[in-house]
Amino acid sequence: MQNGINRRSFLKALGGLAGVAAAGAFLNREEILSFLDRDKAAEEAGETMGQVTRRYFAPLGQELPILGFGCMRFPTKFSTSGREIDAELSEKMIDFAYRHGINYFDTAWFYHDGKSESFVGGVLKKYPRESFFLADKMPTPMLTDLSQAKEIFQTQLERCQVAYFDTYMLHSLSSQEEFVRLYIDQGILDYLREEKAQGRIRSLGFSFHGDVPFFYHLMDQYPWDFCMIQLNYADWNEPGEAPSGSRQAGDLYRKCREKDVPIFVMEPVKGGNLASLSESAESILKAQRPDASMASWALRWVGSLDGVITLNSGMSNLEQVLDNVQTMMDFEPLSTAEARAIQQTLGKASDSGALPCTYCRYCDPCPYGVDIASVFRIYKRYGEAAGLDLEYPERASARQKEAFLAHYKNNLERSQRASHCTACGTCLPRCPQHIDIPKEIRAIDDLVQRLSRETGKEVL
Template sequence: MEYRTMKHGETPSLLGFGCMRFPTLADGSIDEEKAEALLDHAIENGVTYIDTAYPYHNRMSEPFVGKVLKKYNRDAYYLATKLPLWDVKTLDDVKEMFQKQLDRLDQSYVDFYLLHAMDKEKWELVKRLGIIPYLEQEQQAGRIRNLGFSFHDEYEVFEEILTARDWDFCQIQLNYMDVEHQQGIRGYYLAQERGVPIVIMEPNKDGALANLPADIESIFRAYDPDASMASWAFRWIASLSNVKVVLSGMTTMAQVVDNLSVFHAFKPLNHRESILVEEAAKAIRAKTKNGCTGCNYCMPCPFGVDIPKNFKIWNTYAMYENKEQAANGFQSLDRSNAFASVCKKCGACENKCPQHLPIRAHLEQVAMDRKTWGIDEQE
């Protein structure tokens, strides 16, 4: 297992176990027997960074993880969890929540504590309530060893937050398809410049890069027929030197074993392999159906169609051919009656679209493709 050094000398495993995708039972609860076996196998094979959060698995991830970790020496792992800012309205709420999390984890301290899913609105809340000074007090008291944040917003917001103080680390979504998404690769380089270690989430883009369409997969298979698609995504992101931990939300033992094989004798991408990843990313992007940027200038639709979301689902399915993901997306639209077939072809949206897209024709095609994919509006 490869280990990299954080700001204050900690050396977590390059592969981190993300505790939001444990196997579950029919009622949605964690299958504790299977999940514990996954954690045990990972830890016994060198994984030392365990990442959970208050809301994961209907708020049951923290207590479960805490229970499993009690059988290990406290210095055998690094534990990360996150402050759910959407659940706090006052500084007292923050204090109560942090203590509650320590109790749920059955821990006296957390190695890596994050402000969860930071964006512009949450950052304003953090400043308004004085949350940082309080967490710094907890850090001085030894109950927090490293203070950071996870992020979901645009680059400008990331820059503002990252440069506001001397953070111990930060966690970002980044993979070879998301170099311009949220903070993107610019954010990575900014953090590197400021000496802020990076923890990566979604290295496989919610599994999309682990299950590629056959024609994209063939690009990689021609070079190395035995390497998993997930391994290419992991190696791309972990080839960045300021990436200290790559989180993987592992659900099966096969995923744990494959991921361990990548990081046990980690090899950064060579020049030829880097070119192959670029070729694959370019081929995936070429599959998009239209150039919708999600700017929302076309909204609101007089008849309730969520135009950007329909196009996002349409383009994402075309790129990755993930039917389950597309079905879930369309079902969320169905509940709000915002799917493409509601379009009345009034044309109001096309007059406002800066990309000059033929929105009416494309919405009609979305509805037709949905039927072709076998995802009807009654699912």
């Protein structure tokens, strides 16, 4: 940072542009690209505007950024082959993050229909390898045996165009039976330890989506360099409070601290669910910090916990990147009064009854082609925002109903819509949030068909 004026101007820009999202008026693509180009030009002119806070990660002997870039929700666009990563915009967002100290990138085999690893590797190739940290994962849900795991790992290195991964995870561990069958009996865990010994993995851990007893088994029986858990204030349970659904984060966190295992975090904003709260909940937090976004409260709550190294945020637009950078630059832990304010919101944060989907896409692929995450996202973003209610859709105006149907039709291919769900149940065991997906998908389809009849706007 060369001078305070530059930094103040930058923070003002961050706050102003991030506030656009809070007001619901998103920047258009040209404005976003222009801002990112100006930021790059400022750096090239020697105006270093500030970096996110960093924390020491003992297994690597290095400091990592408190905020990591989750590479599962890049901005996308339609092409002749369907929806794909918006390569130009996504690359500029990665570059912006890198310039401001976010040099930890988390990708996986499944992200963006298998295209995330190659895209991220291609973008990061222009930077010195030692200047960034790259995380990847062994795709547990598709594993069958050791030979397949070896082929996958080699393919991941090739896709990412690197000789090693800084952090590598057993992805989405959800059941002890599956873990033992694949990683122990098939020898895949021993193989990954061998890769670590050879330097192609610098630190080895796992990401978790199972229950508390299974987590305790993993932590008690095996050594790990780190683990990644879903951790946010909505999923927290206090000591002695029985876990329920995804509300088990407190138990997982306390076990990590007991074992002194460094913590990486996924879903700190619960897939965006904590970025928009009920009016009563938001009023409590705004009384403390009128200009702070709801997402910044969620990030600061997680970042204030001891033992947390890096929070991964799947940032899908510039507004999210700006707000997150502003929050994590010169990171300020929650005060006692602020922590108490979050506690006060917990009884009010679920007033809307919103779907808890985090759009992680672990439910993919649907054997019948339904784009489950997009159906949920469209309902949440456009349906709930328009005042539509699954039980009382008649309360919405004709204009709101037509607007929702237009968004639904324009953002989903016909084969991806909820009407194609057969309630086969394939998705159910994959959902980390324990959502009754077939039930919710059917309810949304019923809503779509009802609105279609009422408005005369056909949606198949």
